[in-house]
Amino acid sequence: MVRYGLVIDLAKCIGCRSCVAACKVENMVQPGNYWNFVLEYEQGKYPSVRRIFVPMNCQHCENPPCVKACPAKAISKNEYGVVLIDYEKCRGYRYCIAACPYGVIHFIDKEKTLYPNGEKTPYEALPAEARHPLHRKKPGVAEKCTLCWHRIEKALKEGKKPGSDYDTSPACVPVCPAGARYFGDLDDPSSEVSRLIASRRAIQLKKEYGTRPQVYYLV
């Protein structure tokens, strides 16, 4: 069994938002919505203070509340452990947004463009048929991180190992200048992500919800 996930090293993250920008471009995320985001806060008291950067994206939970909450059954978890929204089935009820304890699902209320005058960029102007189904977003649906499933899917079809190079990894991983993000199979004990989780102090966010996230943070 394969279960893809991310490991993020908070000691290395410098809060540069390269992951945010890469995700925006790769997935044509419209202004105002973020599949990837960096939360930051301060810890300690002067003079012993430090700034904490916590990159947040869909946690691809093993027990995803969004899947259970959706009345339209538009959200599913595939055999590789990736939680995906089917835009054709989504009716925009927003129950998934209400149920997610991480706040990582966004609603597309209306079409917005990156150019301020409302004109579409060449990417935005691509017709739906020319896009991967996961990029055929439209107003009135919910959207979130897909762990760049279009890249993983392509790698699997080509017989490559997902995460083995730039094109087979989620866009946020190889662009990180600090090398703080790792992608791989959590069920493979020899993978880098599994070794990091085993050797370092790895935490999952909000475990009290029993969601069992597939994103681990090294602290």
Place this chain on the structure above:
Amino acid sequence: MRFKVAALLAIAMLLLFAACAQKQETVVREVEKEVPVNLWETAEKIRSGEIDVGEEYGMELGKRWHNIHAEVLGLKCSYCHISGYADDFLYQRKYKLPVRGAPGVVDRAICLGCHKQDGPARELYMNAGVEGAVNP
């Protein structure tokens, strides 16, 4: 003449604002009614259809979500909606303004009360520690 028209317009706008405020107050008062309910019994009645919560799914007032939580269960707005999150609260949309007209953001810890494993409402969250919720 111009002054009279401006004065009339101003009065009309004031009356409109007053009417809107009154309407909003009515909605809030209706939502905030306190009804002591047996959560298990009520949840079962909602599931069986004995209590009509409407057909239309959605988060807006008047649709199923608020019909269940505010109308049937009688939860006050302030029970779920809080003024803001703590600085170190890890929630991605914490900086996004709540939808227009919402009285505040919602901490999902509130939902955990009923939507947990073996809780009265539909199970959304499993109990931590029950099944593999620990780090490897």
